[in-house]
Amino acid sequence: MKLRVCCMAWCVAALIAGVGAAQAQPVRPGKDVPMARAALPAGVTVSTWAEGLEHPWGLALLPNGGALVTERPGRLRVVSPSGELSPPVSGTPKVDARGQGGLLDVVLHPDFARNGLVYLSYAEAGEGGNSTAVARGKLVQDGDRWRFADSRVVFRQAPKFASTLHFGSRLVFARDGKLFVTLGERSSRRTRPDAQGLDTHHGKVVRINDDGSVPSDNPFTSDKKALPEIWSLGHRNPQGAALHPRTGELWLVEHGPQGGDELNVVRAGKNYGWPRYTYGEEYGGGKIGEEASPPGFEPPLYSWVPSVSPSGLAFYTSQAIPGWNGSVFTGALSGQALIRLQMDGQKVVREERLLTDMGRRVRHVVAGPSGELYLLTDAGQGQILVIRGGR
Numbered sequence: 027m028k029l030r031v032c033c034m035a036w037c038v039a040a041l042i043a044g045v046g047a048a049q050a051q052p053v054r055p056g057k058d059v060p061m062a063r064a065a066l067p068a069g070v071t072v073s074t075w076a077e078g079l080e081h082p083w084g085l086a087l088l089p090n091g092g093a094l095v096t097e098r099p100g101r102l103r104v105v106s107p108s109g110e111l112s113p114p115v116s117g118t119p120k121v122d123a124r125g126q127g128g129l130l131d132v133v134l135h136p137d138f139a140r141n142g143l144v145y146l147s148y149a150e151a152g153e154g155g156n157s158t159a160v161a162r163g164k165l166v167q168d169g170d171r172w173r174f175a176d177s178r179v180v181f182r183q184a185p186k187f188a189s190t191l192h193f194g195s196r197l198v199f200a201r202d203g204k205l206f207v208t209l210g211e212r213s214s215r216r217t218r219p220d221a222q223g224l225d226t227h228h229g230k231v232v233r234i235n236d237d238g239s240v241p242s243d244n245p246f247t248s249d250k251k252a253l254p255e256i257w258s259l260g261h262r263n264p265q266g267a268a269l270h271p272r273t274g275e276l277w278l279v280e281h282g283p284q285g286g287d288e289l290n291v292v293r294a295g296k297n298y299g300w301p302r303y304t305y306g307e308e309y310g311g312g313k314i315g316e317e318a319s320p321p322g323f324e325p326p327l328y329s330w331v332p333s334v335s336p337s338g339l340a341f342y343t344s345q346a347i348p349g350w351n352g353s354v355f356t357g358a359l360s361g362q363a364l365i366r367l368q369m370d371g372q373k374v375v376r377e378e379r380l381l382t383d384m385g386r387r388v389r390h391v392v393a394g395p396s397g398e399l400y401l402l403t404d405a406g407q408g409q410i411l412v413i414r415g416g417r
């Protein structure tokens with residue numbers, strides 16, 4: 027009898043634990059962890075590296091200390107180490123520069139030093155509307171001018187749809203040389219449910235080889251009805267992504283609707299819930315989905331309510347600014363700040379909002395090789411800012 031009571035007690039405990047896991051709640055700023063405006067640590071400086079950029083969106087640091095930067099209307103420029111901007115690089119793809127669309131992210135091939143290959147993501151017009159596409163080309167210098175040579179489209183989000191919103195569009199090379207592309211669900215009541223289906227690229231992260239072919243170990247390649255490029259589903263509009271420095275896994279930030287921006291650890295074949303599970307609501311109010319994610323759906327690691335509109339993601343792993351070592355950074359567009367998430371392992375334990383008195387929309391944040399952080403401000407006259415430690 028005693029044994030049976032014990033067993034029942036254990037079963038009840040297991041059930042409760044199971045329910046607890048099923049109702050997993052993300053950590054929320056100001057509710058579960060402290061969130062505060064903060065000043066930069068002593069000795070840390072912000073300087074302008076380049077300015078006069080029209081809505082800069084993507085930044086790729088070059089081995090020579092310069093960078094490539096995109097401007098959303100359709101220009102790619104080379105930034106010299108001293109901050110001079112080149113004329114627009116010729117030969118870049120024609121973009122559909124309306125609303126949130128245009129020339130978006132830029133990354134270097136992992137073997138760029140040898141092959142000179144560069145990848146651009148952009149809004150591409152076509153039958154049915156537009157969608158995110160990725161082109162690969164070779165960066166070639168002719169005197170003081172540059173060109174994007176042998177341009178070839180390696181990925182097209184399908185289907186195209188008439189919308190000027192939610193292109194997603196961050197590009198991240200994994201350690202194994204595969205390319206992740208984050209894709210939005212096009213912000214329409216019609217395409218929103220597509221984020222849950224495997225027959226479109228709306229609201230997905232896709233994973234491709236560097237030539238655009240599909241890796242044989244992608245999670246849905248054996249499903250005949252699924253698009254084989256899909257790596258994960260249930261995303262809304264992921265505009266920041268980076269590899270975790272220790273695990274090599276892809277992390278991303280995505281925009282929620284009104285509330286419900288998310289930080290997610292992205293794994294093969296997993297479903298991130300949109301629009302069935304979200305901490306956000308319709309603009310102006312109105313329920314969209316349930317909050318807590320049931321088994322089979324991945325809850326966010328962290329969720330902002332109200333929204334900050336996160337864009338760009340960077341892991342800081344340097345002693346140049348010692349108090350920041352191990353932190354996760356994201357830019358905030360509507361939040362007009364640089365956000366620092368202090369981590370304890372994979373748990374967010376504190377949020378700081380930096381540079382709030384600057385009053386600028388932060389589009390992107392990139393960690394440099396010497397413990398510096400590069401920011402893009404989103405404006406008609408946008409800038410590249412550099413944050414450096416005092417030593």
Ligand SMILES: [Ca+2]
Pocket residue numbers: 260288298299300303304324325326
């Ligand atoms: Ca989600």
